[in-house]
Amino acid sequence: MKEKRILLYGEGKTDYGTKNYGKITREESVYTEQEWLPGPIVHFIKKCAVKSGQDISIEYAEKECIDGKRRIKLGKKQMDELKRQGMTQGKALPARRFKIFALEKGFQFGIFYCDTDKIEKGKNTDKQACRKEFERIYREVDVGLDGAGSNMWKGLPMIALKMIECWLLSDENAYKLCFGSTPRAPVLPRKPELIWGSKGDKNSDYPKNYMDRILCQYQKESGLEIFNEIAEKTEADVLKDKCDISFQKFYIDIQKFLED
Amino acid sequence: MSLPFGKICRKIQWEMMINAYINKNIMELSSERIMLYEENGTREIMSYSTSSADDCCLYDTEGKKHAIEGISEIHSSFLKMISLSDENKRNYPVLTELKQYLIDSxxxxxxxxxxxxxxxxxxxxxxxxxxxxxxxxxxxxxxxxxxxxxxxxxxxxxxxxxxxxxxxxxxxxxxxxxxxxxxxxxxxxxxxxxxxxxxxxxxxxxxxxxxxxxxxxxxxxxxxxxxxxxxxxxxxxxxxxxxxxxxxxxxxxxxxxxxxxxxDKEEIIYLYRDPENGFTRAAALFDNPVFGRKLECFYPGEVFMNMSNEEIVTTLLKNREG
Missing domain, CATH: 3.40.50.300 (P-loop containing nucleotide triphosphate hydrolases)
Structure with missing residues (x-):
């Protein structure tokens, strides 16, 4: 099967990665694997690709070109189309810009990653509410990645409920492989997608705070390198079972996505 | 150009040379020619030149030449000099229809x-x-x-x-x-x-x-x-x-x-100044493959929104050279 060239976009350093400043000599809009320090979602994508038996190469869209000063401008007609589908807020717009940017750069495949972040107050641990919110954001991104245009384009939403840390808090065996033991105090959450708490309270179940406490056991701190280590050792099947709303959806989608 | 005058759309070629006398603040017609494209080829239906012996020639429906002599300075198209009489409509239907079309427009x-x-x-x-x-x-x-x-x-x-x-x-x-x-x-x-x-x-x-x-x-x-x-x-x-x-x-x-x-993309003509000589040029923008490809993901106006004038002109000029 011919290698599929995929353009990837995420929210930031700790999910899709960052520019490898040691390897780049000028500002670009698309970076190769050599010019980029990948984030944990790259490992997840590659694991899924291995499962599907498809060879892929990943390149990275510069954030400025999707959501910053150099972003694609959308005209009234395109905005009206998104409005008719109820999608002028949220993730539909950056997803649409990402699609256009990818087509302009000659890509036929693109993966757009984002978080759901918090749900409605009081419902962050309610599975049904979380699923509903996930589906809402998924639809926004899906509409943005679709729209009028090339039949040769395939865009895939990759959405973490509620943030990348939740996915990284799924496989205890990954921690054993990385740090020598499974987490004990605290243990990993049973349902990582459903944890929540106050951001300001270090002892809360806010996913970033939870992750900090997990890593503290190993005298480690959150960061790109650690997240990559954990992601690399995380089993896709385990992640799929523990995060059965968001990662399971992505796991199923990417198999179809990579099909010829 | 193709024009929808008369009952059918006709294709004509219309050439005009005008001398501008800036000091006298006048323009003078130097030469003019109208060619009609037909199924079996093109034919001249009107010609005018200050340098030719027959100042102006009209060609009737059979292609027969009718010279008109004694024309002095003309400061506009010669078409203005042709009346819309019944005789002229009979003998020169395309020219009179063209004139009527221009008057009505x-x-x-x-x-x-x-x-x-x-x-x-x-x-x-x-x-x-x-x-x-x-x-x-x-x-x-x-x-x-x-x-x-x-x-x-x-x-x-x-x-x-x-x-x-x-x-x-x-x-x-x-x-x-x-x-x-x-x-x-x-x-x-x-x-x-x-x-x-x-x-x-x-x-x-x-x-x-x-x-x-x-x-x-x-x-x-x-x-x-x-x-x-x-x-x-x-x-x-x-x-x-x-x-x-x-x-x-x-x-x-x-x-x-x-x-x-x-x-529609076919309906858009881009006018720009040639950076070398200042001439105004026209281009069917989306006939250019670079711009045509952009319509995969942009609407026509969005192509302009996301390119500077310089980028557009450079691309058009490159295409002309190619």
Whole structure:
């Protein structure tokens, strides 16, 4: 099967990665694997690709070109189309810009990653509410990645409920492989997608705070390198079972996505 | 160029050389030629040259040459010198049809809301170059024209603006435009003197569609001036429908990328200045493969939004060299 060239976009350093400043000599809009320090979602994508038996190469869209000063401008007609589908807020717009940017750069495949972040107050641990919110954001991104245009384009939403840390808090065996033991105090959450708490309270179940406490056991701190280590050792099947709303959806989608 | 004059669309080649005498502030026709493209080839139907023995030649339907002598200086096209007599219509049907088409075609590049806002007198078969006869023209509309006019107003404005008509006061009478603005709890009559520039310009565009001519060309300059861009889509839709119904052609200039989004790519000609010599050039922008490809993900206006003028011109010039 011919290698599929995929353009990837995420929210930031700790999910899709960052520019490898040691390897780049000028500002670009698309970076190769050599010019980029990948984030944990790259490992997840590659694991899924291995499962599907498809060879892929990943390149990275510069954030400025999707959501910053150099972003694609959308005209009234395109905005009206998104409005008719109820999608002028949220993730539909950056997803649409990402699609256009990818087509302009000659890509036929693109993966757009984002978080759901918090749900409605009081419902962050309610599975049904979380699923509903996930589906809402998924639809926004899906509409943005679709729209009028090339039949040769395939865009895939990759959405973490509620943030990348939740996915990284799924496989205890990954921690054993990385740090020598499974987490004990605290243990990993049973349902990582459903944890929540106050951001300001270090002892809360806010996913970033939870992750900090997990890593503290190993005298480690959150960061790109650690997240990559954990992601690399995380089993896709385990992640799929523990995060059965968001990662399971992505796991199923990417198999179809990579099909010829 | 292909022009929709006469009953069928004809393709002609029209060449003209003009000498400009800046000190005398005059222009003089040096040479002119009109070629007609036909199924079995092209033929000349008119030629003029100050340097040729036969100053001007017309060619009849059989291709026979008729020289016209003794022509002194001409400061415009020679076509102006050809009368629309029955004899000329018989002998030179294409030329006379072309002339009639050009006479009938209208340019509305000087539309002035200030003039449209004023009352006008009498009846009119057009709105005038500046729109100064808009009230009289609306008054002159027959029942069918008024019905179509108000139908198009509804298509563009929705239910917000209704029953646009003309009202004459006094003797012999000055005519104003009257409309009704409808709101949830209230309706109010609005006279043209109180209408906004944008509404008046829109009414002018919609009125022009009702001019009783077919297969002509109408020119609008900078269509977007004063117009709320939320009306762009509907206005273009109405103009397009009118083209199909009446066989008319609208030539519209715009800087608005919003208006461009609603026009088909084949209908967009980009005018630019050649950076080397300042010549004005025209390009069917989306015939260029670079711009054509961009339509995979952009609407036509969005292509302009995301490229600078320099980038566009450089790409066009590269294509010309290639």
């Amino acid at each position: 209208d340019s509305f590049e000087l539309l002035s809301p200030e003039k449209m806002r004023l009352s006008s007198r009498g009846f009119a078969d057009s709105i005038g170059n500046a729109g100064e006869k808009l009230p009289s023209f609306i008054k002159s509309m027959n029942e069918k024209q008024k019905q179509d006019f108000n139908h198009n107003i509804k298509a563009v404005f929705g239910d917000h603006l209704a029953a646009v008509d003309a009202k004459t006061k006094g003797t012999p009478g000055w005519t104003q435009i009257i409309s009704t603005e409808r709101y949830l709890k209230k309706s109010m009559p609005i006279e043209s003197k109180n209408m906004s520039d944008g509404v008046l310009r829109l009414l002018a565009f919609l009125a022009v569609i009702e001019i009783n001519k077919k297969c002509i060309t109408m020119l609008f300059d900078e269509i977007e001036n004063g117009i709320n861009l939320n009306y762009a889509e509907k206005l273009i839709e109405v103009l397009k429908k009118s083209c199909i119904k009446k066989g008319n052609q609208f030539i519209v200039t715009t800087h608005s990328t919003t208006f461009m989004d609603y026009v």
